[in-house]
Amino acid sequence: MMITFKEALQKVLEQTLDLGKEEVTLMKSLNRILAEDIQADRDFPPFNRATKDGIAISYSNLVNTPHKFKIEGEATAGARQQILNNKVNCLEVMTGAVVPENADTVVMYEHITLVNGEVVINENVIRGQNIHYKGSDKKQGSIVITKETKISPAEIGVMASVGSSQVMVKANPKICTIATGNELVDIDVLPEPHQIRKSNMLTIEAALATVEIQATSLHIDDDKETIRHGLKKALIENDVLLLSGGVSMGKFDFIPEVMEELGVEKVFHKVAQRPGKPFWFGIHNESKTVIFSFPGNPVSTFANYHLYFLPWLHKSWDIPIEKSYIKLSIELLITPSLTRFIQVKSTWKDGSLWATPVVENGSGDLTSLAQADGFICLEPRDEAYRVGEAVPFVITR
Amino acid sequence: MMITFKEALQKVLEQTLDLGKEEVTLMKSLNRILAEDIQADRDFPPFNRATKDGIAISYSNLVNTPHKFKIEGEATAGARQQILNNKVNCLEVMTGAVVPENADTVVMYEHITLVNGEVVINENVIRGQNIHYKGSDKKQGSIVITKETKISPAEIGVMASVGSSQVMVKANPKICTIATGNELVDIDVLPEPHQIRKSNMLTIEAALATVEIQATSLHIDDDKETIRHGLKKALIENDVLLLSGGVSMGKFDFIPEVMEELGVEKVFHKVAQRPGKPFWFGIHNESKTVIFSFPGNPVSTFANYHLYFLPWLHKSWDIPIEKSYIKLSIELLITPSLTRFIQVKSTWKDGSLWATPVVENGSGDLTSLAQADGFICLEPRDEAYRVGEAVPFVITR
Numbered sequence: 001m002m003i004t005f006k007e008a009l010q011k012v013l014e015q016t017l018d019l020g021k022e023e024v025t026l027m028k029s030l031n032r033i034l035a036e037d038i039q040a041d042r043d044f045p046p047f048n049r050a051t052k053d054g055i056a057i058s059y060s061n062l063v064n065t066p067h068k069f070k071i072e073g074e075a076t077a078g079a080r081q082q083i084l085n086n087k088v089n090c091l092e093v094m095t096g097a098v099v100p101e102n103a104d105t106v107v108m109y110e111h112i113t114l115v116n117g118e119v120v121i122n123e124n125v126i127r128g129q130n131i132h133y134k135g136s137d138k139k140q141g142s143i144v145i146t147k148e149t150k151i152s153p154a155e156i157g158v159m160a161s162v163g164s165s166q167v168m169v170k171a172n173p174k175i176c177t178i179a180t181g182n183e184l185v186d187i188d189v190l191p192e193p194h195q196i197r198k199s200n201m202l203t204i205e206a207a208l209a210t211v212e213i214q215a216t217s218l219h220i221d222d223d224k225e226t227i228r229h230g231l232k233k234a235l236i237e238n239d240v241l242l243l244s245g246g247v248s249m250g251k252f253d254f255i256p257e258v259m260e261e262l263g264v265e266k267v268f269h270k271v272a273q274r275p276g277k278p279f280w281f282g283i284h285n286e287s288k289t290v291i292f293s294f295p296g297n298p299v300s301t302f303a304n305y306h307l308y309f310l311p312w313l314h315k316s317w318d319i320p321i322e323k324s325y326i327k328l329s330i331e332l333l334i335t336p337s338l339t340r341f342i343q344v345k346s347t348w349k350d351g352s353l354w355a356t357p358v359v360e361n362g363s364g365d366l367t368s369l370a371q372a373d374g375f376i377c378l379e380p381r382d383e384a385y386r387v388g389e390a391v392p393f394v395i396t397r
Numbered sequence: 398m399m400i401t402f403k404e405a406l407q408k409v410l411e412q413t414l415d416l417g418k419e420e421v422t423l424m425k426s427l428n429r430i431l432a433e434d435i436q437a438d439r440d441f442p443p444f445n446r447a448t449k450d451g452i453a454i455s456y457s458n459l460v461n462t463p464h465k466f467k468i469e470g471e472a473t474a475g476a477r478q479q480i481l482n483n484k485v486n487c488l489e490v491m492t493g494a495v496v497p498e499n500a501d502t503v504v505m506y507e508h509i510t511l512v513n514g515e516v517v518i519n520e521n522v523i524r525g526q527n528i529h530y531k532g533s534d535k536k537q538g539s540i541v542i543t544k545e546t547k548i549s550p551a552e553i554g555v556m557a558s559v560g561s562s563q564v565m566v567k568a569n570p571k572i573c574t575i576a577t578g579n580e581l582v583d584i585d586v587l588p589e590p591h592q593i594r595k596s597n598m599l600t601i602e603a604a605l606a607t608v609e610i611q612a613t614s615l616h617i618d619d620d621k622e623t624i625r626h627g628l629k630k631a632l633i634e635n636d637v638l639l640l641s642g643g644v645s646m647g648k649f650d651f652i653p654e655v656m657e658e659l660g661v662e663k664v665f666h667k668v669a670q671r672p673g674k675p676f677w678f679g680i681h682n683e684s685k686t687v688i689f690s691f692p693g694n695p696v697s698t699f700a701n702y703h704l705y706f707l708p709w710l711h712k713s714w715d716i717p718i719e720k721s722y723i724k725l726s727i728e729l730l731i732t733p734s735l736t737r738f739i740q741v742k743s744t745w746k747d748g749s750l751w752a753t754p755v756v757e758n759g760s761g762d763l764t765s766l767a768q769a770d771g772f773i774c775l776e777p778r779d780e781a782y783r784v785g786e787a788v789p790f791v792i793t794r
Contacts, residue, residue, distance in 0.1 A: 026584065030603050044764060047590055053650075078579025078619070080591050094650075096580055096642070096693060098591045137762045144764045152794035153607065154766035157600030157695055161593065165585040182475030183493050187423065188562040193444055194477050194495045196558065203554030206427050210550065222475070245493070253450075253491075296493060297448075298554055325748040351722040351787020352749050365534045367441060367541045369551035390748020397549035 043135035056103035106130035173239035245296030326393035343372035440532035453500035465515035503527035570636035642693030723790035740769035
């Protein structure tokens with residue numbers, strides 16, 4: 001009896017690790033997960049800030065005794081706060097400047113004229129206009145970004161403004177990708193007819209790079225002693241092993257056997273899903289290493305990376321994985337007892353995202369990957385999935 | 398008379414540059430734009446490949462004279478093609494192995510039993526089953542990825558499998574980000590009360606990093622000679638200058654004046670939009686440099702980077718920018734003659750993406766950026782935008 005996809009995912013998520021945190025420089029924190037709340041280190045904005053170029057006046061003076069304003073001086077951005085010495089006068093003021101003491105209103109150049117060196121105001125003025133008030137965005141000490149936020153360029157800007165030149169982020173797991181199989185050769189080698197290039201783990205390393213994880217990699221030939229030696233070292237040095245190939249029923253698929261000998265506990269092997277059925281998952285309690293052993297073909301490996309590893313990673317980081325949905329552009333009937341993951345191309349239409357299945361040629365078809373934007377996830381059921389029905393969508397690009 | 402957003406964008410897109418192309422190593426091509434078609438360097442798969450572990454047989458032999466199969470030997474993945482010498486026999490075969498000469502069908506281990514060292518087949522067999530045929534995915538020389546594709550992990554995998562260890566990608570423009578203003582201090586400095594940290598251009602540099610562009614940066618004080626010297630050098634050394642601040646009407650906003658003196662042609666200044674109105678755009682014909690001078694406040698700069706610079710960049714790369722849409726969760730009335738860009742938080746519901754405006758405090762409010770997932774783009778019109786209406790969505794994270 002094979003385990004269901006839902007059960008398998010549950011079992012994977014029970015094995016999350018506490019990855020801890022680490023400090024990085026601000027620009028290095030891009031795309032990482034924040035591990036601390038970021039507070040305003042002072043009021044935001046830090047002073048009453050002019051939002052227009054023009055003049056700063058005392059409003060009550062304008063209303064009570066309308067007059068031309070003499071210009072006392074100027075307040076530029078980046079200068080200390082100026083003082084309007086005589087409230088019947090004005091100070092020129094630049095965008096970004098501190099509103100001068102004794103002034104409470106800014107009138108933009110477009111609304112004034114100069115007559116004999118004095119300012120005439122031509123438009124209605126509202127008390128306090130064109131000022132961005134101290135602390136009106138955030139008070140000092142208030143939280144501007146909460147922890148467990150994924151750091152995008154916007155967060156970089158906010159953190160820069162509160163002086164977070166060093167940022168505490170969730171630490172990454174140490175990951176080794178392991179390819180097995182004598183048929184694999186390096187990508188810059190011209191393969192013999194019976195050989196193929198090892199592309200599978202490069203796909204995974206690229207995917208890891210998009211979440212800012214630099215994995216190490218290992219290629220092990222199908223030889224039991226070589227596998228034992230390589231795996232033993234990899235278990236000690238890493239938090240996670242991602243394997244491809246080596247867990248089907250072939251005579252030379254030594255991995256499960258060697259894993260057992262090394263004290264790795266098999267949590268499950270094979271899941272009622274397509275593609276990606278011969279997925280093997282285990283843990284090494286001694287070294288606290290989690291092992292994802294994906295089937296050898298490219299679509300299965302890519303699917304299971306997104307279906308199991310990424311949710312595991314996000315749960316280990318204590319953050320939810322964002323769920324997306326997409327509408328079906330064709331009817332689909334999912335009959336047997338396997339959860340199906342179907343590669344689709346996505347397009348926007350009428351404000352919704354629509355999925356069109358990619359024509360693929362079995363799970364060994366690497367080239368179909370490059371046509372797809374992700375997988376739709378369909379549980380088997382009696383009635384067909386209808387056109388326009390929204391289904392879970394795992395985005396892969 | 399201010400130019401409209403649509404006209405402004407049009408004028409920006411007329412100034413695209415031919416950025417050329419460059420060769421990078423495969424893993425460095427991630428997130429770049431492909432500048433060549435990628436061809437299959439041989440048939441895909443390169444041989445008739447067994448997709449299951451089991452035995453390889455000659456089908457007609459099974460049908461014509463049902464019998465137990467003697468095992469002649471084995472065909473492992475990574476080994477040269479074996480020969481089934483006597484068609485009444487079988488060869489053991491592993492997933493990924495070349496299907497042996499004289500065999501045309503693979504039966505998996507789960508469907509056979511061994512009786513006295515000979516194989517009995519227990520299930521129905523279809524001729525040619527469990528074989529992924531040579532060239533069935535792609536024929537040698539056929540295109541597997543077309544140029545102008547953005548390279549995601551899936552493309553890395555496909556390119557690895559066809560041996561693209563070096564990849565031709567669209568070259569990046571040389572970009573310098575320039576912050577102006579005496580009020581700006583470095584992020585690791587504790588600012589005086591009248592000063593603020595220079596966060597604006599770090600936001601832009603982080604945004605550029607997400608499209609794999611490493612910009613250089615420059616901070617120029619509000620002094621005409623310093624600005625002239627800095628800009629002159631930057632014009633010569635770069636394809637694009639991204640400025641923030643320095644183009645409003647303040648006395649110390651020398652940028653437009655100096656630009657003119659240096660031979661930069663102003664294409665337009667100010668656009669009928671909010672935020673981001675005081676946007677200045679120009680070109681330096683002599684050095685073929687394009688200058689985007691954004692307003693000084695964070696939301697305006699961030700909006701205009703996405704609204705003008707990114708479309709310019711994509712058009713320079715000859716690729717379309719993907720248009721996204723989102724549904725409004727509240728009614729919005731956009732009356733005056735300004736195109737509005739409103740920061741929103743996005744959430745999935747019923748298979749669609751829904752936008753909720755972020756409460757912000759004017760365009761100087763940096764902290765609102767970190768709450769938003771993007772901007773919705775609304776043209777002014779008489780009737781209100783309805784709940785559930787789909788509107789253009791510029792994603793910023």
